[in-house]
Amino acid sequence: MVSRPDSERFSPLLLARVFGAIGLLGIVTGAFDIGYVQNTLIVPDASATLHNISAHQTLFRLGFSAHLFELVLNILEEIIGFYLFWRVNVIVAAVSLCAGVVGIAVEAVALIIAYVPLQLAIGGSALSAFSPEQLHALVHFSTQLQQAGLLLSWVFYGLDELAGGFLIFRSGFLPRVLGVLLGISGLCYLTNGFLSFLAPALDARVGWYLSFACLPGEFLSSLWLATVGLNVAKWRAWSGQDRIGLDAVGA
Numbered sequence: 001m002v003s004r005p006d007s008e009r010f011s012p013l014l015l016a017r018v019f020g021a022i023g024l025l026g027i028v029t030g031a032f033d034i035g036y037v038q039n040t041l042i043v044p045d046a047s048a049t050l051h052n053i054s055a056h057q058t059l060f061r062l063g064f065s066a067h068l069f070e071l072v073l074n075i076l077e078e079i080i081g082f083y084l085f086w087r088v089n090v091i092v093a094a095v096s097l098c099a100g101v102v103g104i105a106v107e108a109v110a111l112i113i114a115y116v117p118l119q120l121a122i123g124g125s126a127l128s129a130f131s132p133e134q135l136h137a138l139v140h141f142s143t144q145l146q147q148a149g150l151l152l153s154w155v156f157y158g159l160d161e162l163a164g165g166f167l168i169f170r171s172g173f174l175p176r177v178l179g180v181l182l183g184i185s186g187l188c189y190l191t192n193g194f195l196s197f198l199a200p201a202l203d204a205r206v207g208w209y210l211s212f213a214c215l216p217g218e219f220l221s222s223l224w225l226a227t228v229g230l231n232v233a234k235w236r237a238w239s240g241q242d243r244i245g246l247d248a249v250g251a
Contacts, residue, residue, distance in 0.1 A: 012236070013229045015080050020225025022077045027219060029066040029073075034150070037063025042117075042143055046136035049143065054121035061118070067111055074104050078160075084230070085167040087238040096163035103156030110149025116142035148196075155193035161186030161217070168221065173234035178221045185217030 037059055041052040053060050078100040086093040117139045130138070165183030168174045192210040195203035 010083070012084065013232050015084060016225050016229040017227075019077060019080045019084065020222045020227070020229075022073045022080070023218065023222030024226055026070045026073050026077065027215075027222065029070040033063035033067040033070075037066075038114075046140040046143075047132075049117060050121050050136065050139050053117050057118065057121070064111070064115060064118075067114075071104050071108055071111070074100065078104070081164065084235070085164070085171065088167050088171045092163050092166055096160050096167065099156045099163065100160040103153045103160060106149060106156065107153040110146050110153065113142050113149060114146040151193050151196040153193075154189040158186045158189030158191075158193060161189060165217070171234070171238070173231040173238075174221075175224065178217075178224055181217035182221050183217070185214040188213045 041056060041060055041063075042049050043052065078097050081100075082093050082097045085096070120135055120139055120142075161182050163186075165179045165181070165186055167179070168182060169176045169179030171179075188210045192203065192207055195210075196207065
């Protein structure tokens with residue numbers, strides 16, 4: 001049994017399981033808002049969308065809150081991920097962290113825009129100056145802009161997962177197949193994000209397939225980390241290599 005080094009402040013096994021649990025919870029909360037709430041309430045007809053949100057305000061707020069909670073969890077996940085993988089390759093781990101943080105920021109802006117239809121549905125004296133046609137146009141514009149922001153965030157999430165897949169594959173303390181699957185997820189996110197802007201007609205045909213192709217890598221890697229964790233001895237071997245390198249420089 002490998003003893004825990006005195007300099008190790010956090011249990012890598014516990015952090016790995018927290019990392020995986022956050023990933024699973026993020027999948028659930030994101031699917032609830034994007035996959036269920038938005039697909040249920042937001043429809044091509046802006047007038048019907050406004051009516052749906054007005055009639056189901058609680059559901060809309062629950063979806064919004066779940067999505068917001070997911071972004072908070074993503075921040076914790078990025079920090080824990082950097083701590084677990086920076087010894088494998090600090091440059092790639094930094095790229096993964098930065099890409100993930102930018103993706104979170106972009107998605108947060110898109111989430112603010114997604115709140116606009118609820119404000120329009122609630123109404124008030126300030127909106128009395130707008131005609132119904134103008135309100136419908138605002139609803140349509142806000143939903144389209146929110147979707148564009150979400151797709152833009154996928155470009156950065158794709159880079160994050162590509163880097164994460166490389167780190168898992170290289171690390172040796174997690175099964176390499178998880179790294180391959182997560183890399184495929186990242187490539188699908190990148191492709192979907194860029195296609196939505198470069199070739200929207202093509203993206204309309206293949207976008208859903210790309211979205212579903214992201215799920216195996218994200219789900220299986222999170223499930224493995226949440227239930228099994230990582231090989232602590234091999235994780236500490238990277239830490240040992242790091243300390244040996246520092247000792248050599250000091251000598």
